[in-house]
Amino acid sequence: MAEIITFGEAMVRLAPPHFQRIEQARQLDVEVGGAELNTAVGLARLGRSAAWVSRLPDNPLGRLVANRAREAGVEPLVKFVDDGRCGVYFLEFGAAPRASSILYDRKDSSISRVSPGEFDWPTIFAGAKWFHVTGITPAISPSATAVTDEALRAAKAAGVGTSIDLNYRSKLWTREEAGRTMGELLTRCDLLLASEPDAEHLFGVTGRDFAEVAKKLIDRFGLKMVAGVRRATPLVWRNTFGAVGFFENKLFTTADYEVEIVDRLGAGDALAAGLIDGVLAGDFQRGLDVGAAMGAIKHTIPGDLPWVTREEIDELLTGHGLRIRR
């Protein structure tokens, strides 16, 4: 029934407040995040109906994750099960010269035990317009790979557009494993979100610039569109953030925003949300712009989820300035 379907894991995120190290922590702030959930939230905030497919333990932590998805406007199509646990990750916020860092505790999560056939994809895709997944989901376990493939095939069969954010996670699999699997999955993908380094590390694809890399990826995997984040990280609390895309043999770019960083997690997922919104509206440039703006604003918001309104994005795109808004 939802316009947008995404599929993947969301975890409980635990972070000590105020730049404490985990070793110092006496309290942890609780957020929920996961790349595909984050993107679904972004689309919901843009006014689209979005559902997120996942598998969670039938316990308070699993329910907490689903509750928060709903709170943020996403319909959780969650299978609650008795096997596996709820993935957790611990986040330490850094400051130059100490980068922020993440300690994952996601092994044996309920979604790692998902099996093909568990989700009724044709029903899920009935009436949907777009399916989004990232390279994290197939990396979780072999059966998760199989279900990702199953979902992408079902999406294609249902005539639903598809996007994949490459999102290589070196803790979960090797470059070779990732390259092989993602290469296969990309053949069922319309829109790819990827960085130049990942294109090289996973597929050996290199080029003079983003356009050349994108063109090669499009040719190799039969994609329609490629896009990516453009970020500079001179400091931990200050970055620049923008986006670049390639579509119909043309390079598209956005403004680069100077961002004061409260919490940069989920910025790339917000870009994906904006871009999908634009693609669905038939305007790639607009999608890239909305995505970059949403991603830029995301840096200023605690948690992984883009608590942004379309109105705020429009104001940023039209340049409202940084004085207090009364």
Added chain:
Amino acid sequence: MAEIITFGEAMVRLAPPHFQRIEQARQLDVEVGGAELNTAVGLARLGRSAAWVSRLPDNPLGRLVANRAREAGVEPLVKFVDDGRCGVYFLEFGAAPRASSILYDRKDSSISRVSPGEFDWPTIFAGAKWFHVTGITPAISPSATAVTDEALRAAKAAGVGTSIDLNYRSKLWTREEAGRTMGELLTRCDLLLASEPDAEHLFGVTGRDFAEVAKKLIDRFGLKMVAGVRRATPLVWRNTFGAVGFFENKLFTTADYEVEIVDRLGAGDALAAGLIDGVLAGDFQRGLDVGAAMGAIKHTIPGDLPWVTREEIDELLTGHGLRIRR
């Protein structure tokens, strides 16, 4: 009995911690603020006796506002009443490219129901040296306009100096309404605090520079002095802040301070406090300097109130550096 009298509304200010959006909030920090109260506090911190005239509901919120005024050294000349409510405003702290923003919930406040004759201004002004009000107070309601006028007339009658901070609030009235009302009130004003844009929008007064605008305003309304903030906002967490003034046909300026911003609300009100202090001491330049320094330091302090000491201001004016002070 107090040296300084100010008149206006103060509200309960509720802000989510750590850059959260209001939608995310599970806790709100409680501060109290209002332009005229803020200025009264600034003057009290500079060692002058200051009283603040207002009207508040006779309930815990109203008492909280008055308590906090007292805590900060100001005598609340508050009429506690059973009609109306306590104004509230919700503040979201931003980070580039998201500006900070305010959601006002101040309609039907007790002070909006004030009537002429409620305050015994001649008694209030007995022994006073200065009266300060801003353009917010008359904007609250027609009866508040009338009482502001009543207060200014009484001040003049008592030989008390007067200052008005233009402080145009577009949520409360139109430029036309504001221009008409403020134009009338300014004829009873000695010292005006204003920005060039407000001068243009309310009075159609423009000029090559601040000096020319100030001169025109002085001529038009019979003012003695005009001053204003000089601010640049390259980022949300970093601004420059200084002041400029015009008096006896001469332009006065201060240093521009680079400020790391914890909370910029009330910085302009702190400037007003320092300036009034200087004017009362017969030294406009000193007042502008003290005001700019107090306003600059205010940016580093949570809440609207300038918890600064005169000693700290003097140290800033003499350049103490940014190393830890032991």
Added chain:
Amino acid sequence: MAEIITFGEAMVRLAPPHFQRIEQARQLDVEVGGAELNTAVGLARLGRSAAWVSRLPDNPLGRLVANRAREAGVEPLVKFVDDGRCGVYFLEFGAAPRASSILYDRKDSSISRVSPGEFDWPTIFAGAKWFHVTGITPAISPSATAVTDEALRAAKAAGVGTSIDLNYRSKLWTREEAGRTMGELLTRCDLLLASEPDAEHLFGVTGRDFAEVAKKLIDRFGLKMVAGVRRATPLVWRNTFGAVGFFENKLFTTADYEVEIVDRLGAGDALAAGLIDGVLAGDFQRGLDVGAAMGAIKHTIPGDLPWVTREEIDELLTGHGLRIRR
């Protein structure tokens, strides 16, 4: 589409932590509550699909209320509007001999400006089984009274069962107004939740015991069922809580639970949820038991919403004891 429909206001609830007085508060905890929303949440927690009809301002506070409804499993059928404000209430937790207390700041809320015809009740009731409202909703404003009546008529027309919790609020209307209006609305009600004092104060109905009062109410208004809370309040942190009901000329009672009170708000609304669940399942006694158990557990949970599972209720009903559950 939802099985259960409720209609009413939910407010942002602000409470100082740890028994502080409002006057002392430097932080406020943010919860969301409203009698009809609370009951909808209770039914959602029991596994039923529940929707809550309301009217909220299109601003962060309004969205916060709707988000929290969704988080707790309820579909918000909310009309977001530009008129009116978001109701707020301030809660002080007490301890003997100081009772807990509430300071309402709900005047001019968006829902007070609701008009007949704004909600498409026939569509809302399509497929629904039950409609619940309390005496608070019609008390908000004359137009809210009219819309409550409209909803009850539409429910009846759609063959949907109806319940009303009398919930007299003396701050909103007089006993006479309430008696007149509620008397009219009760003629379209199947299940009434009420206390003996309210029955007397609003309708002049008295009796030897609950059964006699219930019987008279049933006769007078053509009700099917009457139920109510049975509470003793020897202390603020310790009460006993149970329920009593009257149906088909028979008195039903539940166990009385000794409750250690964390937050007693919403306990009666949780009782309503359990009771409606039982009535829908055709088992009045079971409904009363589930409702009393849910209400008892609600006392131990911060906020107005009953974050309880059916499994926990069943365990309480079968007597699991108070040792740590591992």
Added chain:
Amino acid sequence: MAEIITFGEAMVRLAPPHFQRIEQARQLDVEVGGAELNTAVGLARLGRSAAWVSRLPDNPLGRLVANRAREAGVEPLVKFVDDGRCGVYFLEFGAAPRASSILYDRKDSSISRVSPGEFDWPTIFAGAKWFHVTGITPAISPSATAVTDEALRAAKAAGVGTSIDLNYRSKLWTREEAGRTMGELLTRCDLLLASEPDAEHLFGVTGRDFAEVAKKLIDRFGLKMVAGVRRATPLVWRNTFGAVGFFENKLFTTADYEVEIVDRLGAGDALAAGLIDGVLAGDFQRGLDVGAAMGAIKHTIPGDLPWVTREEIDELLTGHGLRIRR
């Protein structure tokens, strides 16, 4: 100028939250308290103008203490000085079978260095009606003893009524020292607040009951009135609290309130406030009742200060019950 004058030390109070031991603390809650300040606050809350005489260091801690006094409605007649420090005490909240406990760090406080002649008592007492001090003030240092004596003599000379709360602190002086000094000071006292054990330990005064002890104290020291707390401590979180007094050869008692304890510090000081209020109004029984009620409510409020209203006291005295007050 104030009606009531009190004299003594107030300290910064630091307490770990939620029953933590000091050894566990990562955060401390900051309150301000001191017996004579607490009583002054109680009288201010009852509507009387109250001033508190003290000596504090001219630093942020000293100012914090004075600010908080003002916040709570008391005029601080504080001499800010460069000698000595701000007294601090650390409070651990207990639970049965662990009593709450206090670790004092008050040595060498600024007030310990007070000298006779520093305060202009005749001016301070001009227009005053009552002077209150406790046995803590003279215990701080020999010079503080001298200034206490000076103040009492000045009060008597000015025709101001006087009260002393015996408040024996074994950490500050021996029973012998206390007995000798307090015996001398009591000869200038109208109203004594004391417990039976302290009467025995300091003065060797014993009796069958409170009345006999009070009568002996009155005879020995030329007092007019004696009163004291009546407390039972079956648990740490639950006590009963009431008061007993003796005046004009008659015993007076109040209700005993069952109190759920949030913070019992300052309950006795609140009793003193209510009693002084009643004595000034010429009604000893009423004073004892108001004091006992204020003291009982004080147990439910964090910090040492009695944030209570006269209206709440009246409601408790007329029996309002423990249900939520809306």
Added chain:
Amino acid sequence: MAEIITFGEAMVRLAPPHFQRIEQARQLDVEVGGAELNTAVGLARLGRSAAWVSRLPDNPLGRLVANRAREAGVEPLVKFVDDGRCGVYFLEFGAAPRASSILYDRKDSSISRVSPGEFDWPTIFAGAKWFHVTGITPAISPSATAVTDEALRAAKAAGVGTSIDLNYRSKLWTREEAGRTMGELLTRCDLLLASEPDAEHLFGVTGRDFAEVAKKLIDRFGLKMVAGVRRATPLVWRNTFGAVGFFENKLFTTADYEVEIVDRLGAGDALAAGLIDGVLAGDFQRGLDVGAAMGAIKHTIPGDLPWVTREEIDELLTGHGLRIRR
């Protein structure tokens, strides 16, 4: 080198504040706990040198656990490894009629992967006087069972006294598994801590009273001493707590303390600490008394660790009352 050696797992404990459900949590308090660590801390607080043997991941969570052990006075003999994870448990504090509850997330912890031979027990026991372990350690994994056995044999070989707290955890193994394994381990045990229900469920041992059960256990397993908690749980916030023991054919009991419960976890482990202390001092009754007092006070302290001093225990044993200790 340490006098006391304990062996087992400690976990990071995460608990929502103020009685929140996990589903509601936005913050979690971080404590560290584990039965054998808790007992080691109790002995360290009593002045004995205590070391705790464990296996933890070489990451911030593992280090946090070891840091906290050291903070509380225990020497962590921890092998930091790269396999396995840090066990975590989530704790919900309850209130009647909702019991407190624990959600364990401890699967695949580093200690579950311990192998015989990893710890050099003879060196660890050099100079030691006592070894303590609970039935949780062998329940973690088969290899943990083997290492527990290894440790007990080494203790016996080194002439070190041994104690086992039965501590049956139904989530970790069945009664049958536990009965078989613990029965074997108990043959190398001097002092058993156990409850009557566990004795029955694991070993089928029943009796008229604790003495008879203890006698049977002593006969069956060749124990020297048996002891256990005596607890009544009328409410969640109020229990009574005492201890009972059997030694040299005699029954020993302690006072039953009425406890107001802040956090009851670790109370039994504190009893074990006191008892071991007494046994080492050759005074079983004194050990039981110290243990019961320490366990009673533990209920009032947040976290699993008994932050108690011997002086406080002595005061409780001699009856100091519940008034504030200054």
Added chain:
Amino acid sequence: MAEIITFGEAMVRLAPPHFQRIEQARQLDVEVGGAELNTAVGLARLGRSAAWVSRLPDNPLGRLVANRAREAGVEPLVKFVDDGRCGVYFLEFGAAPRASSILYDRKDSSISRVSPGEFDWPTIFAGAKWFHVTGITPAISPSATAVTDEALRAAKAAGVGTSIDLNYRSKLWTREEAGRTMGELLTRCDLLLASEPDAEHLFGVTGRDFAEVAKKLIDRFGLKMVAGVRRATPLVWRNTFGAVGFFENKLFTTADYEVEIVDRLGAGDALAAGLIDGVLAGDFQRGLDVGAAMGAIKHTIPGDLPWVTREEIDELLTGHGLRIRR
């Protein structure tokens, strides 16, 4: 037994959160710090066994300090005594143009009452390789000066290397006193940490650059090595931090790190730790690099203690960049 011995005071540090002024504080964060303890922690974090010699009151505050030392990996060789108090300091975090500032409340601390002969230095230095102290310890009191001298002589007698961080504190003694005393102590020092201004103010030693000053200090006091911090403070939240040293007639420097400042206290002490580590390893340049890196990272961590790992330092030295580390 420890490799490294340090000697000095550590205090309880109390700081209002989020840039509040002390006057505004309602909560204070509790940390523990002291120059010599900080350096010992740095060395422990680098894998060396470190002990810290001090004198603390036998009360919860004194124990808290020792507990925290242990938590951070340092063995506290603390004499717990009944005389004196626990030093406290209050810290206000600033933002440009307001510098951070410290209010010391350390008078009459237990360590100020230390006497020669209290510590058995020969035993303490048995097996040790290095002794570190700062100019703060002798500044505390004359007897602390004597014990510092005693310790340095014992270190020299035991063949233990010594370092002194000049750390001049103008609140504790005059430049003349400090110059005289430190000049004497430096004759027993191998490695001096000092700034050019302190060298001039205490010893009148000046030079064209650090190398010349260092050479003169080496010649005058018979030192082997001199090193110091190189810091620029353009803002409060942004500094650059590096180090410079002089050894065997050669100047050594490190990279200058741009640091985003969470808490800069203890950065110099971390530099000392790294440098001592390098000197012990026979590599002065490496020591300076490790120290500068540890000091730079320290700026990003709340509290005075360097919660850093050697692995993180190595990564910084090899340039890992500022992206999130997963």
